[in-house]
Amino acid sequence: MTANAHDLQSHHVGITVEDLEAVLPFYRDVLGFDVADRFQVDGEAFSTAVGVDDAAANFVHLEADGIRVEIVEYEPQARASPDAGLNQPGAKHLGFTVADLESFYADLPDDVETLSEPQTTATGNSILFLRDPEDNLVEVLEIAE
Known part of the structure; x- marks a missing residue:
């Protein structure tokens, strides 16, 4: 069975950040996204789903012109990965x-x-x-x- 057989639809594009409150004004004030929702998720089911022991996360969903961007700040935070140039595999x-x-x-x-x-x-x-x-x-x- 293919994904199309399940009526797959877009929901959001997510970005994990170190400091949610420092990044939020850029997307809200500079790019003009509206804050659609703010929430926190934690617990065993969340930790299992994301593959991070004792995970908790703060989320902000932003919307503009039919796109939803999710910025999320995790606890515990992982070690930062090196910046990838646009021409490197894994760049986003x-x-x-x-x-x-x-x-x-x-x-x-x-x-x-x-x-x-x-x-x-x-x-x-x-x-x-x-x-x-x-x-x-x-x-x-x-x-x-």
């Missing part, structure tokens, strides 16, 4: 579109790190990569018409 990023990338870029707060200014690729799309406060990559695109 979130991708969002805007109507006017130059305007979006101009309106970014000064403390938001970008990899470069907006660039127009051979596809005609313009792209910009940002880093959230914990160095997770976020791609913002303006799709060519």
